[in-house]
Amino acid sequence: MASAEEASALVQRLSQLSTDLTAAERENLKFLLSMAAGGVLSGHAQKISEGLRESALGTAQHSLPKLLAGAREKFPTGIVFYGRGPFLSDEDLAALDQESRGCRPRAERFLDHYVVSGAPVAREISLSPTIQEFLTENVGSITPTRRANYLYYDEPGLGIDPHVDKDEFSLNILTMLEHRASNQGRSELILHPPDQEAVHLHLKAGESLVFFADSVTHQRTRTVADEEIRLVSFGYRTLGGTHE
Numbered sequence: 001m002a003s004a005e006e007a008s009a010l011v012q013r014l015s016q017l018s019t020d021l022t023a024a025e026r027e028n029l030k031f032l033l034s035m036a037a038g039g040v041l042s043g044h045a046q047k048i049s050e051g052l053r054e055s056a057l058g059t060a061q062h063s064l065p066k067l068l069a070g071a072r073e074k075f076p077t078g079i080v081f082y083g084r085g086p087f088l089s090d091e092d093l094a095a096l097d098q099e100s101r102g103c104r105p106r107a108e109r110f111l112d113h114y115v116v117s118g119a120p121v122a123r124e125i126s127l128s129p130t131i132q133e134f135l136t137e138n139v140g141s142i143t144p145t146r147r148a149n150y151l152y153y154d155e156p157g158l159g160i161d162p163h164v165d166k167d168e169f170s171l172n173i174l175t176m177l178e179h180r181a182s183n184q185g186r187s188e189l190i191l192h193p194p195d196q197e198a199v200h201l202h203l204k205a206g207e208s209l210v211f212f213a214d215s216v217t218h219q220r221t222r223t224v225a226d227e228e229i230r231l232v233s234f235g236y237r238t239l240g241g242t243h244e
C-alpha cells in the first residue's frame with residue numbers, strides 16, 4: 001500500500017514533470033489522471049485494495065490542479081462563483097431558455113444525457129463582454145472557446161458519472177434553465193474536491209456555477225421519473241498559467 005508520504009511525493013514529482021511536457025503531453029497526462037479519478041469514484045476499481053484506491057484518487061485529484069494555471073489555488077473547491085450571476089441579465093436567461101426549449105428535438109445523446117452544441121444565442125451570450133469582465137476580475141485572463149452546449153437530463157436514469165472536462169471547458173459556466181422536480185427525489189450536481197467533503201449543489205433556475213471543470217471531478221446523479229433538467233454550459237480557457 002502506498003503511504004501518504006509516498007503519494008504526496010508522487011504529486012510533487014508529477015507536478016515537476018509537467019513543467020517539462022509540451023501542451024499536448026500535459027493534456028494527455030491530465031486525461032490519464034482524470035480517467036483515474038473518475039474510475040475510482042465510479043467504483044470501477046473494486047478489486048484493488050481500499051488503501052491503494054484512496055491513494056490513487058488523492059494523487060490524481062491533487063495533481064490535476066497543479067498541472068493547470070495558478071489561479072486555481074485561490075479556489076480549493078474549484079468553485080469560483082455559485083448563485084444568480086450578475087453576468088447574465090433576465091433577458092439573456094429568457095433568450096437561453098427559449099432557445100434551449102426549441103433545440104430539444106435535435107439534441108443528440110452523449111453518454112447518459114442529451115446535448116445541443118453551438119446554438120447561436122448561446123454562443124453569442126458566451127462571448128459577452130459582461131461575462132468576460134466578470135471572469136477576468138475573478139480568475140485573471142481568460143479566452144472564450146466559443147463552446148456553448150445545451151444539456152438535457154429529461155428522462156429517468158440520465159446523469160453523468162464522475163469526470164473532469166476537456167480543455168474547451170477548463171473554466172465552465174453552468175447555468176440552470178429549468179429543474180422540474182419530481183416527488184420521487186431529485187438529481188444533484190456533486191463536486192469532489194480533494195481532501196474535502198463532496199459539495200452537493202442544487203442550482204435553481206437562473207443560477208450559475210462557475211468552476212474549474214478540468215481540475216475538479218464532478219458528476220450529476222441520475223434523474224428520477226418526472227424529473228426534467230435543462231442547463232446551458234459555456235466553455236473558457238484560462239491564460240497565463242504557470243506553464244504557458
Ligand SMILES: [Fe+2]
Pocket residue numbers: 163164165213218
Ligand atoms: Fe463536466
